[in-house]
Amino acid sequence: MGNPRCPHPEPPCRKDGRGPSAQVWWLSCAITTLIFVATYFISKKLIPVIYLLRAVLLVQAIALLYFALIPARFPHTPDSYLTGFVTSGIGLISLVPFIFGLTYYIFDFGLLRKALLTSTTRYFFLSSACYKHWCYREPYCSCRCFTLSLACPSTSCL
Secondary structure: OOOOOOOOOOOEEEOOOOOOOHHHHHHHHHHHHHHHHHHHHOOHHHHHHHHHHHHHHHHHHHHHHHHHHOHHHOOOOHHHHHHHHHHHHHHHHHHHHHHHHHHOOOOOOOHHHHHHHHHHHHHHHHHHHHHHHHHHHOOEOOOOOHHHHHHOOOOEEO
């Protein structure tokens, strides 16, 4: 079975809830450490960027620490992850008009512009949720195809 968007053969995907391998863990740890050290060499004019990078690296470091200490007790399976994603996606799509009502609609823009932004945002969230659900349900995903690899983070190829 091949994917018409990708000329490469597609390996089957594992969809179990395993944590990262030791090699992936060490590589992620090294990259995280290198980026953290690199933040000290960024110009002080970019302090907001430095703090943003360090905040993201803190989240990554906590995840690495979790998988180093108790890797076998990861609480989510791909099925529960997908269910949570779809549920939160539906909630977010439903809340878009209310969020815009509190933040964007208070400004003096035309009604057509407000309606277009709302419908575009809801369409984006809906299409991304559908695409994520479709990628998860495909029996094969391609690790060599850039777009499918990004769209299917809960799967890893054999």
